[in-house]
Amino acid sequence: MREDMLTGARQTRSPGEPAAPAIELRALCKSFGTLQAVDHLTLTIEQGEIFGLLGPNGSGKTTTINLISGLATPTGGEVWVMGYQMPRHARTIRQVLGAVPQETALYEELSAWDNLDFHADLFGMERKWKKARIMQMLDLVQLQERKHSRVSTFSGGMKRRLALARALLHDPHLLYLDEPTLGVDVQSRRAIWDYILSLKEQGKTVLITTNYLEEAQALCERIAILDHGKLIAVDTPEHLKQTYGGSVVELETVQRINVADDLRALPGVKEVRENGTRFTVTTQEGGEVVPQIINLVTKLVELRTIAVREPTLDEIFLRLTGTALRD
Amino acid sequence: MHTLGSSLRALWACLKKDLKSALTEPLYTLISIILPLNVLVLMSLLVISGGLAPTAVVMQDAGPLARQFYAAMGQSHSFVIQQATAEQANALIQEGRIVAVVTIPADFDSRIRQRLPVQVGVKINNLNTDFTNDIRRALPLSITSFYARAEPSIVTITPQERDAYPHDLDYIPYLAVPILVIGLMVGGMVQAGTAAAVEWEKETVKELLLSPASRLAILLGKMLASFLVGLVGAAVVLVVLIALIGIWPVHWGELIGFTLLILALFTAWGTLLGAWLKRRTPLTTLAIGLFVPLFFVSGPFGPISFFAPIEQLVARSFPVYYAIVVLQHAVHDFTLNTFGPGINTLVLAAFALFGLILATVALRR
Numbered sequence: 011m012r013e014d015m016l017t018g019a020r021q022t023r024s025p026g027e028p029a030a031p032a033i034e035l036r037a038l039c040k041s042f043g044t045l046q047a048v049d050h051l052t053l054t055i056e057q058g059e060i061f062g063l064l065g066p067n068g069s070g071k072t073t074t075i076n077l078i079s080g081l082a083t084p085t086g087g088e089v090w091v092m093g094y095q096m097p098r099h100a101r102t103i104r105q106v107l108g109a110v111p112q113e114t115a116l117y118e119e120l121s122a123w124d125n126l127d128f129h130a131d132l133f134g135m136e137r138k139w140k141k142a143r144i145m146q147m148l149d150l151v152q153l154q155e156r157k158h159s160r161v162s163t164f165s166g167g168m169k170r171r172l173a174l175a176r177a178l179l180h181d182p183h184l185l186y187l188d189e190p191t192l193g194v195d196v197q198s199r200r201a202i203w204d205y206i207l208s209l210k211e212q213g214k215t216v217l218i219t220t221n222y223l224e225e226a227q228a229l230c231e232r233i234a235i236l237d238h239g240k241l242i243a244v245d246t247p248e249h250l251k252q253t254y255g256g257s258v259v260e261l262e263t264v265q266r267i268n269v270a271d272d273l274r275a276l277p278g279v280k281e282v283r284e285n286g287t288r289f290t291v292t293t294q295e296g297g298e299v300v301p302q303i304i305n306l307v308t309k310l311v312e313l314r315t316i317a318v319r320e321p322t323l324d325e326i327f328l329r330l331t332g333t334a335l336r337d
Numbered sequence: 338m339h340t341l342g343s344s345l346r347a348l349w350a351c352l353k354k355d356l357k358s359a360l361t362e363p364l365y366t367l368i369s370i371i372l373p374l375n376v377l378v379l380m381s382l383l384v385i386s387g388g389l390a391p392t393a394v395v396m397q398d399a400g401p402l403a404r405q406f407y408a409a410m411g412q413s414h415s416f417v418i419q420q421a422t423a424e425q426a427n428a429l430i431q432e433g434r435i436v437a438v439v440t441i442p443a444d445f446d447s448r449i450r451q452r453l454p455v456q457v458g459v460k461i462n463n464l465n466t467d468f469t470n471d472i473r474r475a476l477p478l479s480i481t482s483f484y485a486r487a488e489p490s491i492v493t494i495t496p497q498e499r500d501a502y503p504h505d506l507d508y509i510p511y512l513a514v515p516i517l518v519i520g521l522m523v524g525g526m527v528q529a530g531t532a533a534a535v536e537w538e539k540e541t542v543k544e545l546l547l548s549p550a551s552r553l554a555i556l557l558g559k560m561l562a563s564f565l566v567g568l569v570g571a572a573v574v575l576v577v578l579i580a581l582i583g584i585w586p587v588h589w590g591e592l593i594g595f596t597l598l599i600l601a602l603f604t605a606w607g608t609l610l611g612a613w614l615k616r617r618t619p620l621t622t623l624a625i626g627l628f629v630p631l632f633f634v635s636g637p638f639g640p641i642s643f644f645a646p647i648e649q650l651v652a653r654s655f656p657v658y659y660a661i662v663v664l665q666h667a668v669h670d671f672t673l674n675t676f677g678p679g680i681n682t683l684v685l686a687a688f689a690l691f692g693l694i695l696a697t698v699a700l701r702r
Binding site: 079080081101102104105107109111113115116117118119120124127128129131132133134160176 | 342343346347349350351353354357358361362539540541542543544545546547548549550551555
């Protein structure tokens with residue numbers, strides 16, 4: 011019998027109503043002494059979504075993940091996972107949660123098979139399915155031939171793949187991946203991305219924390235940006251670019267000129283960066299200010315090159331948090 | 338809903354996993370076996386070398402009474418005596434190879450027969466008061482013992498000994514029991530402590546904490562694995578005690594039962610320390626560092642009721658004391674306190690349960 015049937019603890023929904031969000035954080039707080047690691051964080055992640063959690067070091071990403079998985083207890087607010095409240099229904103939540111921690115948490119002195127076998131037993135997988143499921147997962151991450159090798163002999167990429175196989179072994183509804191491709195070679199990174207994208211097709215919800223914006227852009231349908239424990243922005247990558255990006259004008263002049271302050275004074279210009287004869291001008295949304303920028307510069311000096319492009323997520327991140335992602 | 342079945346599977350999984358890990362990384366298992374054997378050897382050497390004072394006897398009189406006096410010295414359980422000439426004896430004491438030179442004078446027999454005072458010369462290498470006092474105590478004892486045999490009419494006071502136990506026991510067999518307890522303590526704590534600490538050290542604790550398995554099942558599985566490895570260590574120590582020291586337990590059932598209980602107790606406390614310290618090196622250092630004071634405060638050399646009240650209070654605060662009491666009864670049929678086997682067992686069980694509860698609380702990130 012399901013726990014919610016016994017306790018009535020699960021959020022009740024009428025027939026026809028959409029399923030409970032995969033994750034719902036309500037004014038979540040966590041402090042360590044005087045440090046407010048997570049500050050009134052309110053966030054909803056729907057089922058079937060691939061969601062990215064971004065933030066510089068110390069922004070509260072890992073603490074948030076720990077609060078969601080019950081590894082830490084909130085000092086305020088609520089965490090709901092698949093309609094169950096943490097930590098009240100921690101065990102039920104853990105049953106539907108698959109985790110790939112940053113450090114992989116693999117037993118390196120044991121074989122790949124032993125690691126998966128241990129995980130299956132911890133999660134109470136039925137014996138009759140266990141062996142076949144382990145084989146299936148090892149096939150998925152292409153480690154079948156190394157199943158009896160000690161994990162300590164594996165490369166970083168192989169360990170990540172094994173950790174992913176382990177997280178998927180008990181068929182969780184929600185998967186969280188903490189820096190899933192950290193320290194992984196390009197080839198393995200691409201393979202891991204493909205696995206993650208295939209999870210969406212299976213209806214899984216995936217929560218990713220990453221320092222690679224390229225990764226977030228490639229995988230995530232929505233991104234939340236955290237800084238100092240606070241939610242700075244949450245949206246799709248494209249929307250974030252539109253909302254916070256505007257356009258980026260890159261100019262190169264034939265000789266060095268002193269125009270940066272004049273450019274900054276133009277209405278609609280957000281930021282000007284100067285590097286010798288090169289200028290990178292970030293504007294607010296809409297392209298109205300672009301002709302004015304070109305006019306202003308060409309009055310003073312001839313242009314060598316000019317390009318107008320969308321901002322990268324890195325640039326948006328830098329603008330929102332005032333810091334680079336991998337600082 | 339989490340059933341007993343799923344908890345048992347988690348327990349079995351943790352047991353199996355930790356046994357595999359112990360086999361692939363046997364260093365700490367070896368430490369937990371070698372350490373108590375080390376203590377046994379150390380204590381044996383201490384008793385063998387420290388108990389008797391090496392002494393040279395210069396026999397200037399070879400008469401029967403002088404020889405009787407020499408024999409009395411040998412039977413005093415205080416000297417390792419050897420005959421030497423005056424020159425040889427002087428050389429030995431100057432080289433620091435003996436503690437004392439006892440010179441039996443040439444007129445020893447005749448003066449004794451005439452009931453005249455006799456002066457037995459004693460030269461002591463008094464660089465260590467422990468040995469010096471041994472000589473000062475033992476020589477008058479030898480004289481009394483000599484007179485009791487040579488002139489029974491003079492020494493009219495004789496002890497009328499009635500023993501509490503049917504047989505005497507040497508020091509090493511008596512010490513073998515506290516050493517066995519220390520073996521169980523170090524073995525259990527090092528094995529269980531490192532098995533717990535390594536989960537944090539290698540950051541695998543998340544795999545345990547993110548699973549739906551109950552903490553108690555995880556801990557019991559891990560503790561059971563350490564318990565089984567600890568049993569191997571305990572068996573090795575016991576075999577050595579039986580084979581080398583020659584002890585033969587009086588109550589085998591008690592020995593097995595109490596050994597299991599004591600090992601379970603220290604396994605629980607080792608797990609607690611491991612979960613608390615989260616690193617193997619400080620855990621091992623602490624476990625090894627703890628055994629020396631706990632060994633000495635818990636009455637390894639005799640019943641603690643012989644000692645000062647404060648020493649008794651300290652001893653009764655630690656489980657090692659109760660472990661020694663129950664095992665001394667199991668091995669030698671000795672009764673070292675008035676609590677009775679039931680209370681002593683309950684106290685040990687309470688310590689074990691307390692350790693388990695605290696370890697369950699400590700199993701967090």
